[in-house]
Amino acid sequence: FWTVGGNQSTWRKPTQAQGEHANSTQKGRVANPRPSYSARSRYRDTVLLPRTDFPLKLTGQRLLDREVEIQRECGFADLYSWQRERKAKKEFCLHDGPPYANGDPHVGHALNKILKDIHNRFEMLRGRQVHYIPGWDCHGLPIELKALGDLGISGLSPLQIRQKARMFAEGAIARQKAAFQRWGVMADWDQCYYTYDGAYEAAQLNVFQEMHSKGLIFQGYKPVFWSPSSRTALAEAELEYNPGHVSRAIYAAFPLMTLPPKMASESGVSILVWTTQPWTIPANEAICYMPNSQYSVVKRADSSQLLLMATERTANMAALLGTELQTVHTFTGSQLEGGFCRHPTVPDKEVPLLPANHVTMAKGTGLVHTAPAHGMEDYSVASQFNLSVECMVNEDGKFTELAGPELQNLSVMTEGTDKVISMLKECGALVKEEQCVHSYPYDWRTKQPVVIRPSKQWFINTASLKDKAKEALQKVRILPESARGSLLVMLDRRTYWCISRQRSWGVPIPVFYHRETGEALINKHTVSHIATLFKEKGSDCWWELPVEALLPPEVLKKSKAGPVTDYIRGEDVLDIWFDSGASWAAVLGDYRADVYVEGKDQLGGWFQSSLLTSVAVKNKAPYKSLVVHGFAVSERGEKMSKSLGNVIDPDVVINGGQDPSMPAYGADVLRWWVAESNIFSEVHIGPTALNSARESIIKLRNTLKFLLGNLQGFDPRTQAVDPKQMHYIDQYMLHLLRGFSIKVTDAYSEFDAGRVIRVLQAFISRDLSSFYFSIIKDRLYCDPEDSLGRRSCQTALEEILDGVTRSIAPILPHLAEEVYLHAPGHPGMSLFGWIKSSPVWRQPGLEEAVEGACAIRDSFLSSIPGKNAAQYDLTIAIEPGLLFELMESLQEEPTSTCSQLAELMMVARVNLTSELPRDLPSDALLNHGTFLINLEGGVIHEDSAYSIAVVPTSAARCPRCRRYTAESADCLCLRCQTIVSQT
Template identity: 85%
Template sequence: MPHSLLITLPPEIISEEAGLEGVSVLVWTTQPWTIPANQAVCYMPNAQYSLVKRADNSQLLLVATERMGSMAALLGTELESVGTFTGSQLEGGICKHPTIPDKEVPLLPANHVTMAKGTGLVHTAPAHGMDDYSVASQFKLSVECMVDEDGKFTELAGPELQNLSVMSEGTDKVISMLKECGALVKEEQCVHSYPYDWRTKQPVVIRPSKQWFINTASLKDKATEALQKVRVLPESARSSLLAMLDRRTYWCISRQRSWGVPIPVFYHRETGEALINKHTVSHIADLFKEKGSDCWWELPIETLLPAEVLKKSKAGPVTDYIRGEDVLDIWFDSGASWAAVLKEETDGDSEEPESRLSWLPAPLRKPLATESDPRADAYVEGKDQLGGWFQSSLLTSVAVRNKAPYKSLVVHGFAVSEKGEKMSKSLGNVVDPDEVISGGKDASAPGYGADVLPRDSINKLRNTLKFLLGNLQGFDPRVQAVDPKEMHYIDQYMLHLLREYSIKVTDAYSEFDAGRAIRVLQAFINRDLSSFYFSIIKDRLYCEPEDSLGRRSCQTALEEILDGVTRSIAPILPHLAEEVYLHAPGHDEGETLFKSGWIKSSSVWRRPGLEEAVEGACAIRDSFLSSIPGKNAAQYDLTIAIEPGLLFELMESLQEEPTSTSSQLAELMMVARVNLTSKLPRDLPPDAILSHGTFLINLEGGVIREDSPYDIAVVPTSAARCPRCRRYTAQSADCLCPRCQALVSQAQ
C-alpha cells in the first residue's frame, strides 16, 4: 500500500481547506510490479473522500470516506478527518510518482473504481490492465510497456529493474524501492483472483502489443440479419451465438507464434509504418501459391518485396523495410475456409455427387454448394465453436459476400469424463481412443471397437443383427421373397412398422439429430422386434418346412428389416453396418453398403385393415396375458368371443376356421389353441379365467369408427408338449404333434 505525494492539490480542495501541505494519496495494489508503469491515480466521481491525519505520525492522507474504518484498523492507528469532499472535487490534482523522479501523474475519474477493498483510489497502469487502458484511451495517456515478451523489465524501467522477472525478483525489487523512498505505508500477503494460463498453469502477465484488428462493430448488424436465415440445431444455440456476436466489437486477427500463416505486412525500419496494399498482397499470394506460406520466413526480403512492387506502392528502397513476424489467428484461417470449398462441384468429376452420396437421407444428399447458392448445407461442430469457427466463418463471409456461408448450423456436445467434465489434455482426464477401441491393459477397461455407443445398447443391437443374419442364412430375396400381399398378416404388419421407423429415423438424420435417431432405433429394436415380433415367429422359423410360404414370408420381412436397420445405423456405426452388409443376402459379393442407397421402404406395405387387424389381435393378446400373470401362455387354450361386426371380420382374416392350433391368430397369441366364436360357450370348465375388453377401430381417417367389445376365456390346455416344436399340441408327451409328425415323415 504505497502513497504518492500530491504536488498539486485539486483547486476545489485548496479553496475549502487552506494551509494544507504534504498531502499524500493512499493507493492499494495487488501487483506491485506494475507501479513503475503508473500513469494516473483514479477516483470514483460520485463517492465521498476525506483528508485524514494519522494519530501516530500526523501524516495527511487522502482516502475514500467509506474506507476510513478499514484503513485505521489496517494501519493500527486512529485517522482524524480533516475535511471531506466528493470525488469530482479531486479533479486537477497531480501526484508525484513514487519511484520515478520528476514524473507526475494526474488524479482522474473512472467508473471501475469500487469501495469493496483498498482505499477508494486506484493505481492505474494502462499497459497492464483493460480498465486502466480504457482510462488512458479516454484521457490520452501514454501507454508505456516496460515488460518484454519473457515477462522481464526492459530498459525503460530503469537500470535497477532491467532484466528482472516481474512476477518474482522484479516484484521484490519494486517493493524495496518503495521502502527506500519512504512511499510504502503497508505491506501484507493476500490471496486474490488472477488470470492463469490454462496450459502451463502459470500466471499471465498482461502487457500491450501492436496487433491487427477487424472492426466487427460495422459487421454485427449484417451478421445478425444473415443469421435470421440460418437454421440452428438445436435452436437454443442461436441466442448464445447472437450474444457472443453482440459482445465482440473487434476481432484481433494477429498472433505472436512460431507457427501459422504469416500476415504479409512489412514495416519501415525507422517509422514502424506498415506497408500492405493490393500490390504487395498479390505478389505474396503468388509466392505462397507456388512455394507455400513458409517461404515468408525462408526467402530474402528482396524476393518478397521486389522493386516493381515497391514502385507500384510508391515506397522507398527495400532496405528500409523488415518483414512482419505475426501470424494470422487460426480462427481467421478456418473461418475463411468457405472461400476454398464452397464451389460448384461439377467440373471434370467423373462421378456425380448424387451417386457418391446416394446412401444418405435425401436432405443430406445435395452437393455441398452450387454456383447459384454458394452456401454449405450445414456446418457441424461442438458448442464451443459458437464463439469460434461458426462466428469467424459468419463474419468473413458477411464481410465479403453479405451472406452467411451456411444454411444450417449443427451444434453438438462433447464426450465427458465420469465426473461430467469436458475432457481436456490440461486436466489429464482424456481417454485414449486406442484404449476405447482395443481396450486397456487390464480387464477393467474392455475394448468397445471403432463404433461406440453405450455398451448395453450396442450389445443389444449386435444381438438383434445376429438373430436377423442367422435366420436369413440360405435365403435369397431376389428369388425367394414372398409378394407382400401373400405374406402373413403379422409379417406385413412388421413391414408397416418398418416403414414408420424408416420415416422417423430419416427425419431425425435430416434434422442432424443423431440422439433422436438412436432413440428411434432403440425403441424399434427393443419394443417392436425383440419384445414382440421375434418372440412370436420363432416357431415358424425353426419348425415350419424350410421352403414353406409361412417361413419364406417371415424371412422376407426379416430381410427387409435387416436392410432397413443396417442402412439406418450406417451414419453413426459405419463399421458395424458395413460388416453386416458383407454377410447380408440380396446383393453380389464385393458390393459396399455406402454405394447402395438409403433405406428403401415402400408405400405398398400399407394395406387397409392390416394395421387394425393385427393391433386388434394385440389388444386381445394384452388382455389375455394380463389375466395369467407370470404364467406360460403356451400352456393355455384361448376362446375369443366377438359379436358379429368389423372386429370379428378382422379376426377372421387371421383365423378362418372356428378352432385352430396353427392359425396366424394362434401364432400371435402364442397359445396352444384359439377358438374364435361369436359368444362364449355355457359349458366352460370351472377353472376358466374370464375377462372382457374393447377395441376402437378407426378406418379411413375416422370415417369408420367402431368401439368393439370382446370376451375371452382362458383354460389350461389338455394337450401334451411336442418333443420337437415344444408347443402344447401333441396327444401325449411321447409322440409328435400332427404338424411335426407330417414334417418328419416327409423328411424320411
C-alpha cells in the same frame, strides 16, 4: 434353437404351441402328456433351424483382423471418391476444423472425427453427395517449440526453424491420419488440406488483402496479451485462465495534491487504490472514478490518516484494515473532476482523477489505478483523455531503463513486484498488502502467466465487424441453442484482434518497412504478388528470395513506392487462428458449409475466426449450422492428464493394452461410445463405458444373427411376398419399421446419435425380441419352406434386417458391412440408400387390428401370470361391431388353432364369438377389457368392450413343433403330419 434371438425366459417354456383341434372342457381332464425324447429327436431334421456362420462374438486378434479385412474387402478407402462421382440431387458439406499437428491422436480427436463421420455416412446413405475434406492446422508456436525444444538448438535461421517444424508437423499428421483411417472415417485421405500448403497460404493472403483494403486490418501501438515465456503477442483465444493464480494485491495511497474545484477544502487526503498487479504502479497515468457513485473521506481511528474511497466500500475496508473508519464528509464522484494526485514512486509526477464507466464497486476501493500501457480498459481511458501509453516492460517481461535504475532488468511478475512494493513501503504509500487468489490469463502453450503490454502489432478491428457478425449468426442454426449465448459473449469481449506473432513458423505478414521512417508498405499490388509467389513456391520463399523478387519493379511502380533498396521485409507471422479461420476460402471454394462440428473451446476460436473473416469478405457466415460438443473426460468427470494417470489412448481402446481392464475393443466399440454419449455435455470414457458399448453390440449381433439365420435360402428378389398378401402381424412389423425409420432419420438429422441408439435398442428389445420373434418362430421353423406364411415372415425379416443394418451403418460401418457379407442377395450395403419406408406399409385398419389383438393378449397373459400360454385355449367374446370385424380379419372361422389370431395370442386354440358360452368349466379364468379404435383421423371413433375365458387345453404336445395340438404325446399334429409325409 428355441432361444436364438428371442426372449429366453419365454422360450425355455415354449409359448407358441397351438392346437389343431379343441378338446372338451369337461372337469376331470388329464394333464397334457409330453412326447418322449425319442419321438422329439426323430423329427429334428424336418425342422427349418436358423443357419448362418455370422459369429455372435468377435474378440481379441480375431476381431481386429476382421475389422481391417472388412475395410479392405468393402472398399472403405474408395468410398468417399465413389460417392463424389455418383449423381446426386443434393450436396452436403461438412467443413472439417483442422486438428493441431503437434501430437498423437487422442480421445478428443476420436470424439470429434467419429461424430463427423457418423453424420457424413448418414447423409451419404440418404442419397446426398458429401463434401468433406479433412485438414490440419500446421503452424504456430507449440510446433515450433516442440521441434526445437528437445534439441536445445539456438541461433537457427528462420528457414532452419521452419524446416524442423515442418518435419515435426508432418510426423504428427501421419500418425493422426492413420488413426482416423483405422477408426473408419470416410474421406479421400490423399486429398487433405494443410495450412502450410502454398495454395492454402495464397488463399489466406487473399482474405488478408480483402480485409486490409476495407480498412479492417491496421498496424497500431496497443496493449496486447504478451507471453514473456514465448516472447510473442497472443490473442484471447490463446489464453487459458488459471482460477488458482495467487497475486500480491496491495492498497496504495496517492496523496491528493490539487483539490477538485467542487470539493470542500481538505488537506492531507490520499486517494486509496487497489491492484493485484503492483508492478504496474510505476506506469500509472490516472485514477478513475464512477461519476454517479458516492465517495467519502474517512479518518482512520488508529492513525488519523485521511483516505478517499467509495462510500459503499468503507465497511469492507474498515474490516480489512482492522480499524474504525470515521466518515468526514460524503460527495458524488462527479465532484472529483479536476483533481490531481502525486505519484508515490515517480518524483514530481502528478496524475489526474478521471471519470470512467468501467469502475465497479465489487472489489477494491471504487477508485481504479490506471496504467494505460498494461490494461485494455486503461488504454481506452488513455485514448479518450490523451494520456501517455509509454511501455516500461520489454519482450522478456522485464522492466526497461524507463522504469528507473532501481527496477531496470527486474522481472515484473517476481522480483519487480517485490521491488515496487518495497518502494511503496519506503515512501509510506503502502496501506495494506494481501494475497489474492483470482483468475489470471496464462499462455496456453507454456502454461506461464502473461502480461499486458503495448506493442506495435497488426490488428483486425473486430468492433466494426461485430454487428454484421451478430446479424449473420441470427441465420445460423446452433446445436445446442444454449451455445449461442456463449458465442455472442465471446464475440462482444473482443474489441480488436491481434493477428501478428513474433515467430518464424507461420505465414509471414506480407508487409515491407521503409528503412528510415519505418512506414509500412502494403497494398493490393504487393499482397497479390506475394500470394502468387506463395502459391507457386510456398511461404518459405519469403526468406529464400531477395527483396528484389518480392518487390519487383512493376509492383513498386503500381504502389508508387521508392526504390527497392529503401525497404526491408517484415518478420512477423500471422496468428494461427487467422490461418485456420481462412480455411473456408482455401477449402470450400463456392460452397457454404452446411455445418461446422467442433468442441466448445472453438466458440472463442475457430468458429469465431471463421465467422469474422467470412463476414468481413463475404458479408455472411461460412456455415449454415454449428454443432458444439463437449470434451472427453474420465469416468469420474476429471479432465484427462498424464499426472492423474487417467488418459485413455484410442489406440489402446482398439488394440488393447497391458492392463486387463482394457481388452481389444475394436473400432466399432469406440464409435458406439461416441454415438451413445450425450455429446452436448462432457463425454465420459473408461472401462465401464467401453464394456457397456461392447455388451450392447453383442446384443445387437444376437438379433442380427437371428435375422440372418432365418433368411438363409431366401432370395428377396424372387421369393418376397407382396405386402398385401402378407400376414397381418408381418405387415404390422413393416408398419413399426416405418415408424422406426422416421425416428432414426430425425435423430440423425439432429446430430443425436444417442437417440438413434435408444430408438434402436427399444425397437429390438420391445418390438422384435420380446414380441415379434416370440410369435413367429413356429411359423419359421415348422411351416413348409415355401409356404406363403413362412415366406411372408421372411419378407418382413428381410426388410427388418435391411432397415436395422442401415440404421446402424453410420455408427457401426464394420458391423453393417459384415452383416451384408453374410446376407443372401446383397453384394454390399454402402453403395445403396437409406432405410426403405414404403407408404404401402401403412394400411388402414392394420394397426388397429393387431394392436386390438395385442390388448386382448395382454389381458389373457395377465390372467395366467407365470404360466405357459401355449397350454391354454382362449375364448374371445366381442359384441358385433368394429373390433369384432377387426378380429375376424385375423381369424375368419369361429374356432382355430392355426389362425393369425391364434399365432398372435400364442395359445393352443382361439374361439372367436359374440358372447361367452354359458357352460364354461369351473376352472375357467375370466377377464374383461376395452379397446379404443381410432380410424381415418378420428372420424371413426369407437370404444369396444371384450371378454375372455381361459381354460387349459386337453391336447398333447406335438413331438415336432412342440405345440399343444396333437391327439397324443407321440403323435404328430395334423400340420406336421402333412409336412413330414411330403418330405
